[in-house]
Amino acid sequence: MLKEITTPFKPELIESLRCGEDLLISGFAFTMRDASLSRTSKLLSEGMPLPFDLDCSLIFYAGPTPPTRDKPFGAIGPTTSARLDGYLEMLFKLGVAATLGKGPRTAEAVLLHSEYMRVYFAAVGGLGALYARHVRSHEIVAFPELGCEAVSRVELDRFPALVAIDSEGRDFFQKEYRTWSGSFSD
Amino acid sequence: MREIKAEYIGEIVYSLCLDVSFRLPPDVQKCIEQALSAEESERGRNILNLLLENAFLAGENSVPICQDTGLFSVMLFVGKDTFISGDIRYEVEDAVRRATADGALRASVASNPLGERKNTGDNTPVGITCSRHSLEGTYLGLMAKGGGSEMGSAIKMLSPSSGIDGVVEFVKEVVSTKGPSACPPLFLGIGVGGSFDLSARLAKTALMAPFDIDDVPLFILDAGGGQRSGVSKKCEEAILNAVNMTGIGPGGFGGRMTCLGVRVFEAPCHIANLPVAVCLNCHALRRKIVQI
Numbered sequence: 001m002l003k004e005i006t007t008p009f010k011p012e013l014i015e016s017l018r019c020g021e022d023l024l025i026s027g028f029a030f031t032m033r034d035a036s037l038s039r040t041s042k043l044l045s046e047g048m049p050l051p052f053d054l055d056c057s058l059i060f061y062a063g064p065t066p067p068t069r070d071k072p073f074g075a076i077g078p079t080t081s082a083r084l085d086g087y088l089e090m091l092f093k094l095g096v097a098a099t100l101g102k103g104p105r106t107a108e109a110v111l112l113h114s115e116y117m118r119v120y121f122a123a124v125g126g127l128g129a130l131y132a133r134h135v136r137s138h139e140i141v142a143f144p145e146l147g148c149e150a151v152s153r154v155e156l157d158r159f160p161a162l163v164a165i166d167s168e169g170r171d172f173f174q175k176e177y178r179t180w181s182g183s184f185s186d
Numbered sequence: 187m188r189e190i191k192a193e194y195i196g197e198i199v200y201s202l203c204l205d206v207s208f209r210l211p212p213d214v215q216k217c218i219e220q221a222l223s224a225e226e227s228e229r230g231r232n233i234l235n236l237l238l239e240n241a242f243l244a245g246e247n248s249v250p251i252c253q254d255t256g257l258f259s260v261m262l263f264v265g266k267d268t269f270i271s272g273d274i275r276y277e278v279e280d281a282v283r284r285a286t287a288d289g290a291l292r293a294s295v296a297s298n299p300l301g302e303r304k305n306t307g308d309n310t311p312v313g314i315t316c317s318r319h320s321l322e323g324t325y326l327g328l329m330a331k332g333g334g335s336e337m338g339s340a341i342k343m344l345s346p347s348s349g350i351d352g353v354v355e356f357v358k359e360v361v362s363t364k365g366p367s368a369c370p371p372l373f374l375g376i377g378v379g380g381s382f383d384l385s386a387r388l389a390k391t392a393l394m395a396p397f398d399i400d401d402v403p404l405f406i407l408d409a410g411g412g413q414r415s416g417v418s419k420k421c422e423e424a425i426l427n428a429v430n431m432t433g434i435g436p437g438g439f440g441g442r443m444t445c446l447g448v449r450v451f452e453a454p455c456h457i458a459n460l461p462v463a464v465c466l467n468c469h470a471l472r473r474k475i476v477q478i
Contacts, residue, residue, distance in 0.1 A: 035303065064253050065292040074290050075244075075253040080334050080367040102334075103367030103438050124233055124437040125334060125369035126470045128253040129244035147305040148253075148292050162439070173366065176440025180227060181433030
């Protein structure tokens with residue numbers, strides 16, 4: 001049985017999660033990526049209010065395909081987290097409890113997790129058709145003109161992910177690469 | 187002379203756009219199945235199984251394999267005594283526009299890279315290359331390439347003395363740094379020689395040939411001015427071994443199967459140069475070539 005967690009994430013829950021744990025995540029998350037993070041950063045630098053509240057939230061780095069006749073979208077899945085690391089401290093300062101994306105993060109970003117006591121969940125890239133079955137609704141909350149890069153609120157339904165960086169800054173990826181690099185066992 | 191009308195090319199591009207977005211090519215499927223028996227990591231095997239399940243769901247329900255439905259590129263390999271009449275650019279872009287709307291594909295093109303990066307909304311403009319070969323038959327290839335894997339692609343001008351070792355070392359360095367986020371297990375297209383621009387073209391073209399047969403169709407090589415010698419194949423093997431020792435594994439979660447296939451295309455180059463281009467592709471190598 002996998003551990004199940006639900007948003008919003010309270011600090012006690014975040015601090016209890018351990019690097020390498022497999023989880024099922026339910027509840028609301030915000031999708032954000034390159035253009036919407038850039039827009040958010042610009043609003044903050046101009047002293048403008050943000051059209052969403054990120055306290056205790058989960059940010060899903062994603063840009064889904066458009067809605068179809070009977071579904072909120074066809075495919076949805078994680079985009080590369082490391083590419084968005086420059087915005088991570090901004091998100092943590094806004095109260096974001098966790099991010100969900102794909103791939104390892106930069107050394108600086110790993111450190112921010114222990115500094116702010118936050119976690120990073122990793123999912124597998126290229127499973128958009130499968131993951132769509134774990135995302136129930138989709139509602140644009142800001143920057144609709146950005147198309148797939150708009151900020152949207154999605155409802156996760158037992159979305160499978162792994163704790164890749166925990167609140168003590170332990171990094172799953174670096175540990176695994178040390179284990180598996182080198183010659184095959186045979 | 188044989189005439190091919192641009193409208194006909196548009197019709198095929200439209201159906202190929204939908205086909206590659208929803209259906210994983212059979213050679214790619216086969217490569218993933220083979221990797222399953224070679225993978226030592228349990229998590230790695232689970233992920234490979236999920237890739238197959240995802241491909242099945244996408245094909246059954248006509249849903250995109252990945253939310254990044256990619257940047258479309260069209261490659262024409264035109265045979266001898268053949269000409270294309272009409273406006274290829276207009277027909278191809280009209281087809282991509284219609285396929286994007288009808289297939290509910292994601293619009294992923296930013297109009298002005300250094301400006302406001304406004305989304306064009308319909309996946310145009312489309313990269314179109316048209317090369318000629320000296321054989322019979324004209325072929326149309328279409329590729330949908332995701333931004334995550336393209337992000338890892340790289341080019342380097344090596345010294346001729348670097349040789350195979352230099353090429354392998356460069357590819358390994360590229361995969362080690364960029365591979366984990368490029369949705370492994372990867373397919374690698376490598377262009378060696380030619381010029382700065384030709385090496386990149388060769389690298390991408392190398393991904394077009396099926397990965398489940400040893401020989402590459404001659405028109406693909408001939409059209410690009412490329413060759414695939416015994417040394418090229420030796421280089422492919424060396425790259426595959428080196429990359430599969432990085433430990434990156436399926437999904438980048440650790441394991442043996444970091445790479446599913448490597449193709450090295452070579453082309454004659456200047457005596458002072460050894461250009462190497464590495465085109466990284468994710469496990470969902472979405473492309474198809476048809477004879478037209």
